[in-house]
Amino acid sequence: MTIELARPTTDLFESWAAAVAEFDGGHIDGGGYDKGFVPDRAACEAFVEKARRYADPEAELPDGHVPCDFFWIVEADQVVGFIAFRRELNDWLRRFGGHIGYAVIPSRRREGIVKAALRQVLAIARADGFERVLLTCDDDNPASYRTIEGAGGELEDVIDAADAGHPRLRRYWIEL
Numbered sequence: 001m002t003i004e005l006a007r008p009t010t011d012l013f014e015s016w017a018a019a020v021a022e023f024d025g026g027h028i029d030g031g032g033y034d035k036g037f038v039p040d041r042a043a044c045e046a047f048v049e050k051a052r053r054y055a056d057p058e059a060e061l062p063d064g065h066v067p068c069d070f071f072w073i074v075e076a077d078q079v080v081g082f083i084a085f086r087r088e089l090n091d092w093l094r095r096f097g098g099h100i101g102y103a104v105i106p107s108r109r110r111e112g113i114v115k116a117a118l119r120q121v122l123a124i125a126r127a128d129g130f131e132r133v134l135l136t137c138d139d140d141n142p143a144s145y146r147t148i149e150g151a152g153g154e155l156e157d158v159i160d161a162a163d164a165g166h167p168r169l170r171r172y173w174i175e176l
């Protein structure tokens with residue numbers, strides 16, 4: 001298995017649309033999509049432009065948004081997941097979202113895909129001078145917290161996050 005990170009591109013439209021469809025309109029952590037959007041060609045083109053804008057440190061972003069590198073997790077030109085590296089933390093991200101969010105398509109979970117993608121994003125963060133990054137996951141998601149712990153995550157706390165749509169949320173720091 002060779003996992004790569006790809007910048008969003010319309011060249012991967014068919015694979016991207018199939019990957020998004022696997023989430024059946026639900027939230028996609030690290031995807032950067034609004035819940036329930038339709039993965040058609042226009043949405044893909046708009047997202048490619050959004051990803052380019054958010055990666056530009058000089059870009060003006062909507063209130064409450066931070067610079068972010070969106071990646072599609074790709075294996076053999078097939079989109080198998082999504083991962084985002086947020087380069088700043090606002091109050092909401094500091095409490096609930098963290099620097100990195102990710103999701104793997106349901107049909108490919110438990111194959112080590114996020115582990116490989118996370119390792120690559122952590123290398124980017126390290127190369128860009130970050131000393132540590134914050135990651136969060138639901139307290140009832142052992143696959144995610146084992147992935148974070150396997151990458152060196154140290155549990156800071158478990159919080160009540162009902163106001164953010166999560167019953168309880170684990171917050172981890174990974175030293176780089």
